Amino acid sequence: MTARIGVVTFPGSLDDRDAARAVRLAGAEPVALWHRDTDLRDVDAVILPGGFSYGDYLRCGAIARFSPVMGTVIERARAGLPVLGICNGFQVLCEAHLLPGALTRNDHLHFICRDQRLRVENADTAWTRDYTAGQEITIPLKNGEGGYVADEHTLDELEGEGRVVFRYLDLNPNGSRRDIAGITNAAGNVVGLMPHPEHAVEDLTGSGTDGLGFFTSAVKNLVGIA
Amino acid sequence: MSPLTPLDTVEHAAKSPDSPQPWAELGLKEDEYERIREILGRRPTGAELAMYSVMWSEHCSYKSSKVHLRQFGEKAPETDALLVGIGENAGVVDIGQGYAVTFKVESHNHPSYIEPHQGAATGIGGIVRDILAMGARPVAVMDPLRFGAADHPDTRRVLPGVVAGIGGYGNCLGLPNIGGEVVFDDCYQGNPLVNALCVGVMKHEDIHLAKASGTGNKVILYGARTGGDGIGGVSVLASETFDAEGPAKRPAVQVGDPFQEKLLIECTLEIFAEDLVTGIQDLGGAGLSCATSELASAGSGGMRVELDTVPLRDSSLSPEEILMSESQERMCAIVEPGKVERFLEICEKWDVIATVIGEVTDGDRLEIFWHGERIVDVPPRTVAHEGPVYHRPIARPQWQDALIADDPAALARPANGEELREQVLRLVSSPNQASKAWITDQYDRYVLGNTVLAQPEDSGMIRVDEETNLGVAVATDGNGRYAKLDPYTGAQLALAESYRNVAAAGARPLAVTDCLNFGSPEDPGVMWQFAEACRGLADACRQLGTPVTGGNVSLYNQTGETAIHPTPVVGVLGVIDDVTRRTPIAFREEGQLLYLLGETAEEFGGSAWAQVIHDHLGGVPPRVDLERERLLADILINASRDGMIDAAHDLSDGGLIQAVVESCLRGGRGARLVVPEGLDAFTFLFSESAGRAVVAVPRSEEVRFNDMCGARGLPVTRVGVVDGDTIEVQGAFTLPLAEVRAAHERTLPELFG
Numbered sequence: 010m011t012a013r014i015g016v017v018t019f020p021g022s023l024d025d026r027d028a029a030r031a032v033r034l035a036g037a038e039p040v041a042l043w044h045r046d047t048d049l050r051d052v053d054a055v056i057l058p059g060g061f062s063y064g065d066y067l068r069c070g071a072i073a074r075f076s077p078v079m080g081t082v083i084e085r086a087r088a089g090l091p092v093l094g095i096c097n098g099f100q101v102l103c104e105a106h107l108l109p110g111a112l113t114r115n116d117h118l119h120f121i122c123r124d125q126r127l128r129v130e131n132a133d134t135a136w137t138r139d140y141t142a143g144q145e146i147t148i149p150l151k152n153g154e155g156g157y158v159a160d161e162h163t164l165d166e167l168e169g170e171g172r173v174v175f176r177y178l179d180l181n182p183n184g185s186r187r188d189i190a191g192i193t194n195a196a197g198n199v200v201g202l203m204p205h206p207e208h209a210v211e212d213l214t215g216s217g218t219d220g221l222g223f224f225t226s227a228v229k230n231l232v233g234i235a
Numbered sequence: 236m237s238p239l240t241p242l243d244t245v246e247h248a249a250k251s252p253d254s255p256q257p258w259a260e261l262g263l264k265e266d267e268y269e270r271i272r273e274i275l276g277r278r279p280t281g282a283e284l285a286m287y288s289v290m291w292s293e294h295c296s297y298k299s300s301k302v303h304l305r306q307f308g309e310k311a312p313e314t315d316a317l318l319v320g321i322g323e324n325a326g327v328v329d330i331g332q333g334y335a336v337t338f339k340v341e342s343h344n345h346p347s348y349i350e351p352h353q354g355a356a357t358g359i360g361g362i363v364r365d366i367l368a369m370g371a372r373p374v375a376v377m378d379p380l381r382f383g384a385a386d387h388p389d390t391r392r393v394l395p396g397v398v399a400g401i402g403g404y405g406n407c408l409g410l411p412n413i414g415g416e417v418v419f420d421d422c423y424q425g426n427p428l429v430n431a432l433c434v435g436v437m438k439h440e441d442i443h444l445a446k447a448s449g450t451g452n453k454v455i456l457y458g459a460r461t462g463g464d465g466i467g468g469v470s471v472l473a474s475e476t477f478d479a480e481g482p483a484k485r486p487a488v489q490v491g492d493p494f495q496e497k498l499l500i501e502c503t504l505e506i507f508a509e510d511l512v513t514g515i516q517d518l519g520g521a522g523l524s525c526a527t528s529e530l531a532s533a534g535s536g537g538m539r540v541e542l543d544t545v546p547l548r549d550s551s552l553s554p555e556e557i558l559m560s561e562s563q564e565r566m567c568a569i570v571e572p573g574k575v576e577r578f579l580e581i582c583e584k585w586d587v588i589a590t591v592i593g594e595v596t597d598g599d600r601l602e603i604f605w606h607g608e609r610i611v612d613v614p615p616r617t618v619a620h621e622g623p624v625y626h627r628p629i630a631r632p633q634w635q636d637a638l639i640a641d642d643p644a645a646l647a648r649p650a651n652g653e654e655l656r657e658q659v660l661r662l663v664s665s666p667n668q669a670s671k672a673w674i675t676d677q678y679d680r681y682v683l684g685n686t687v688l689a690q691p692e693d694s695g696m697i698r699v700d701e702e703t704n705l706g707v708a709v710a711t712d713g714n715g716r717y718a719k720l721d722p723y724t725g726a727q728l729a730l731a732e733s734y735r736n737v738a739a740a741g742a743r744p745l746a747v748t749d750c751l752n753f754g755s756p757e758d759p760g761v762m763w764q765f766a767e768a769c770r771g772l773a774d775a776c777r778q779l780g781t782p783v784t785g786g787n788v789s790l791y792n793q794t795g796e797t798a799i800h801p802t803p804v805v806g807v808l809g810v811i812d813d814v815t816r817r818t819p820i821a822f823r824e825e826g827q828l829l830y831l832l833g834e835t836a837e838e839f840g841g842s843a844w845a846q847v848i849h850d851h852l853g854g855v856p857p858r859v860d861l862e863r864e865r866l867l868a869d870i871l872i873n874a875s876r877d878g879m880i881d882a883a884h885d886l887s888d889g890g891l892i893q894a895v896v897e898s899c900l901r902g903g904r905g906a907r908l909v910v911p912e913g914l915d916a917f918t919f920l921f922s923e924s925a926g927r928a929v930v931a932v933p934r935s936e937e938v939r940f941n942d943m944c945g946a947r948g949l950p951v952t953r954v955g956v957v958d959g960d961t962i963e964v965q966g967a968f969t970l971p972l973a974e975v976r977a978a979h980e981r982t983l984p985e986l987f988g
Contacts, residue, residue: 020586021494023409027684030701059682061407064494117988120402120677151406151679208681213815214698215681 012037012231014224015052017082017098019044019073023060024095024207031207032056035224037231044076053231054091054135055082057098059151059205069112069154070100079105091135091227092199096152099191099201108192108201109167110159115152116184124216125150125204126178127190131171134197135230139222146219148209150182150190155203157185157192167192175202242554243281245609252278261288267623274617282542282603282610285555286618289521290528293790296622299756300788303769307783310773314782316745319442324365324517325435326784327442328746330810332705335439337369340379340432340711340750340806342789346488347429351396355429356404356491357465360563362433363408363496364517367503368566370443371435374683375697376405378415378431379711379750379804383424385666385986390419393427394674395987401431402677407493408500411686412678413695415711416804419666422715425794430750430787432806434709436699441507445516447534447569450597452513454527454540455575457582457589458499458565461523462548465489465561495564495587502585503566511578514569524558524618526567527593531601531615534569538615540593540603554605569595629766630759638720641853643839648917655916656968658848660978662921663896665847668889669982670900687814691897693736693885698814706814710736710807714888715800716841717856722764723771726803727859730775731925732887733807738868739883739928741818741875742809747776749786749805754798756790764801765790772803778861781807818875820884820894821902822931822957827881829906829955831891832867832944833927837918843888844921863926863949870949871928879940882931891954892920894929896975899962905972907963908955916967919954931957 014032016039018025029039040052044062049055062073073079079101086092086107094102102108115121126147129140140146159167164186167173175191183203191202206220241247248254258268261284271279271287279287293299308321318335319327325339343358359376366373378401383390405412415432447454465488506512514534516526523545531538542554548562570578575591582589596602601618603611649655662668671691680689687706688696694710712732718725734744749772754761776783786806792799811817822829839845840854874880882902884894899906910916932940944951963969 020498021407023407023497023682027682030684060409061494061497064407064492066494119399120406120679122676122679122681149681151681153406205681208684211684214684214686 012228013040013052014227015040015042015049015055017042017044017055017057017078019062019076021061021064022058024205025058027207028056028058028095031210031224034210035221035228037224037228042078044078047077047081049081049085054227057094057101059096059098062097062101070097070104073101074104083107086199089196089198091230093136093223094201095205095207096203099203102199102201107199108194109163110157112154113156113158114154115156120153121182122151123182125182127175127204128178130176131174131193134174134193134200136200136223136226137174138230139226145178147216148204148206148220149216150204152183152203155183155185157189159186170195174200242605242608243610245280245612248280249277254278256284258284262292263288267291275613280610281555282558283613285559286524286528286611289524289559290618291622295521295525297788298623299625299627299790300765301624302626303766306769306773310777311782312777312780314780317782317784318439321783321785324368324445326746326748327369328784328808330699330705330707332700332703333438334699334705335437335442336434336707336808337366337371338432338434338709338748338806338808339365339785340430340748340804341787342750342752343429343431344426344752344789344792347397348393348427350488351393352400353488353490355397355400357489357563358429358431359401359404360491360496361519362431363410364519364566366433366435367500368443368445368515368517369435370441370507371437372504373410373433373435373500374685375413375434375695376410376431377413377695377709377711379713380416381418381420381423381428381802383419383427384421385419387424389424391987397429398674398677404491404493406679408497409682411680411682411689413680413686413689413697414709415690417671417674420715420800422800426792426799428752428792428802430804432711432748434697434707443507443512443515445529445533446514447530447538447595448536449513449571450536450595451572452595453570453572453575453591454538454593455568455570455578455589456545456565456592457568457587459492459495459562460546460548460588461557461560462562463552463556463560466556466559489561489563491563498585498587499564499566502582502587505581506578509577511574512568512570516567518565518567520561522558522560522562528601528615528618530567530569532619534595537596537598537600538593539596542603543606544590544592546588546590554610627756627762628759629762631763632760638853639855643842643845643851643854646845646849646851652967655920656970659892659920659970662843662847662889663893663975664978664982666982666986668843668893670980671983672980673983673987687817688740688819691901692820693739696740696742696814696817704813704815706811708737708740708742708809708811711804712736713802713804714841715802716846716852718768718801718803719852720841720854720856722767722801724856724859725801726768726771727775728856728925729803729805730772730779731859731861731864732885733805734779734781734864734868735885735928737807737809738871739818739885741816741872742811743872744781744807744809744868746808747781747783747805749783749803751788752792752799752802752804753790754793758798761798768801768803772805775861779865816875818880818883820882820898822882822898822904822906823902824881824933825904825957827931827933827957828937828953829957830930830932831927831952831954832870832930832949833863834924834950835914835918835922835927836924838922838924842921842923857923857925860926866947866949867926867928870944870947873943874930874940879936880930880932884929886927886929888923890921890923891929896962896979899972900976900979904957905959905961906955907958907965909965911952911954916964920964
């Protein structure tokens with residue numbers, strides 16, 4: 010049985026085709042989900058891709074969070090559906106309160122695109138099982154509002170519960186608190202991060218193949234459940 | 236043109252021939268105004284006057300440049316590759332496997348000086364819609380940029396704004412930015428050049444053209460609402476020089492919304508996929524005036540438009556203002572009546588406003604109505620395609636001889652290894668030669684997942700087909716310093732460099748787009764530069780077999796009497812059958828052999844060395860040998876395809892040492908260089924002789940590579956080896972790679988960070 014992984018397209022989504030390609034390269038079937046639909050078409054997992062959903066008017070991800078498709082995604086995520094939010098998708102997950110904290114304007118005030126080294130801190134989520142804890146990977150980062158912030162209590166809680174999934178290495182590219190690049194919810198099924206694993210799935214394009222593990226993790230996870 | 240004045244209908248105009256009209260304020264000359272009256276047999280209405288004034292502006296009509304541009308068609312080389320040539324929104328090139336690629340470079344110079352952020356942003360928006368209107372999915376953008384002195388305070392205003400505008404718009408559209416140029420020179424101080432190039436891909440059968448045909452077909456305006464921004468952008472901004480004094484022209488700059496444009500792209504591609512349009516045109520310069528008159532002019536019938544149905548952002552706009560508005564993110568389509576409903580459904584799906592504003596008629600007039608009253612009744616060709624044509628006076632500037640006589644041979648050269656070392660560091664850290672990462676890292680180069688090469692590579696490369704690995708490469712180049720010394724040769728050098736850059740990456744050059752940036756056409760010296768550059772480019776395109784498919788002319792780039800350097804920017808598109816064979820610039824493998832292809836002479840006129848070390852511009856530019864360029868390109872392409880080279884970098888401004896430094900830094904490896912016999916170290920390192928490249932050859936391929944070059948008659952010289960963590964020129968100096976990197980990479984962050 011092939012795993013079916015949904016990729017949501019909001020108006021202004023940009024990396025949806027890339028996410029679908031990554032899903033395909035990982036051996037699963039990408040399923041296109043439209044922001045106006047409430048039906049998730051029986052998918053086994055959902056990716057919220059990068060981009061500028063609804064123009065990122067008001068705040069990044071603030072409008073997308075109220076889209077019809079998100080109503081179902083929120084409900085199913087709380088019931089354990091694996092959900093990965095990349096960049097704008099991470100912002101949507103925070104706005105939807107599936108993940109704590111928020112993403113703010115980069116501290117240097119510029120958009121930044123670079124090959125970013127990360128450390129995998131938690132290899133026990135639905136999206137990171139193909140990595141090992143402490144593994145260092147390089148995947149592209151590209152954002153204008155990627156500074157992760159949360160109050161000290163929340164940050165301590167995230168650290169204490171092992172819910173910081175990725176940390177920036179070499180250089181903190183956006184002023185994120187405690188170098189946090191990605192986090193997970195308490196159950197480990199919902200993961201959000203600013204860097205773009207879907208741009209690191211082929212040697213020919215992007216920064217290598219270090220990002221493929223996200224998608225193979227999800228596939229193995231799902232096949233394991235099935 | 237206040238909306239409170241009574242409506243100036245066609246009938247009213249016929250009855251009031253002597254009513255004074257603001258033709259001069261709208262940028263028309265007296266004889267042009269007289270010609271409009273002659274065409275119409277009466278005075279134009281206010282709306283007609285508005286249309287003619289924008290469409291007959293220099294920017295839209297090419298009235299000063301047309302007579303010179305003709306030779307791009309007349310001298311065009313025979314080629315099977317061209318599916319659509321000059322004259323449409325953009326040219327279309329056959330790249331095989333049923334794919335067609337369209338590409339074009341345009342200027343947004345004047346708006347970007349006044350309002351850098353929006354000016355640069357809407358420059359991207361405009362060129363992307365041009366590509367979209369051809370039926371293609373836009374897949375990449377590039378930005379050739381030129382600014383005043385890097386340390387001038389106004390450059391600190393203009394550059395960060397332009398870069399943020401390009402990034403802000405392009406990143407939100409989801410188009411990778413894969414290359415371009417950044418050049419600093421005093422001559423651009425009051426006139427920065429912001430050119431933008433877009434590449435699009437489609438299947439042959441998807442090509443769309445801008446024409447309105449089929450009586451009864453509907454005219455649909457879709458995209459953003461029309462507002463009061465950008466009124467007179469083309470006539471007021473792009474067709475006049477800047478005065479030191481005078482009112483602020485900021486309201487003439489359009490304001491962009493990339494989100495709206497992204498929706499427009501996806502919506503339009505879905506409309507194409509269902510074959511719902513018979514003709515399509517984007518709204519750019521001159522807005523609705525341009526779209527309606529061009530569609531009608533190129534089609535078979537006439538057109539009738541109900542202007543009061545146009546959705547507005549500001550309900551107080553007058554009909555004249557609606558016709559002239561350059562509000563962004565709008566398109567105009569011609570749709571058969573039976574397909575209108577489906578067309579509107581797709582627009583609704585993407586939250587794009589779409590309105591039927593008129594229809595194609597069986598007449599030969601373009602008629603526009605305002606609440607039932609006729610305010611425009613013109614033959615559309617006279618607006619769109621039969622504008623004025625000027626034969627401007629041409630005179631070679633008197634200072635040209637003195638400039639050429641100022642030979643760089645007289646400049647002091649480094650006397651020893653220590654001075655060479657110091658000058659190499661100064662060169663690679665000078666703003667023009669330094670790393671541009673501070674700028675290009677603000678652009679998304681990864682989105683869409685098909686970027687094979689992006690800056691600082693010689694050219695940008697995009698995979699077109701994931702199954703077959705078919706791809707295209709694009710480079711843009713231009714050197715205003717060379718063109719100032721000799722515009723004919725300068726234009727040829729721009730083409731030669733761009734052509735070489737595409738070939739260095741392993742792609743076969745196919746076609747050309749150009750953006751010709753010059754001063755005022757009313758200056759005979761500038762017109763001489765322009766005429767010479769066009770002649771040079773057309774001759775070279777014929778010889779290299781790469782036709783000009785389209786482009787743009789930007790004149791009036793001058794403040795007062797001072798014009799910019801003549802700056803022809805040339806983009807070359809190439810095809811590569813298998814992108815996995817591409818050649819990057821990076822020296823990655825220890826022990827690989829470095830070969831210099833081509834011949835090196837003492838050529839320092841207009842060189843980066845003369846600029847950086849002596850602040851000098853004089854003499855003659857490097858000699859051009861187009862047959863040599865062709866041969867060099869063949870060798871580079873064959874070597875890439877057959878796996879004989881692992882890296883290649885073209886040699887241009889800054890000469891060999893600049894190329895070696897870039898390739899070493901990119902690959903994180905050092906190099907040991909030996910000055911070849913018959914050359915001195917200084918000429919070896921800094922000369923800018925054209926027709927050259929440096930390549931890294933694996934030892935196992937050395938014999939085969941030499942045999943190929945020998946058989947084809949291309950001079951090659953072994954000049955060194957990839958080695959260690961220093962750049963060493965034997966017998967002269969050694970530079971640690973870390974020191975070179977620091978010097979090369981810190982310049983722009985220190986200036987603008």
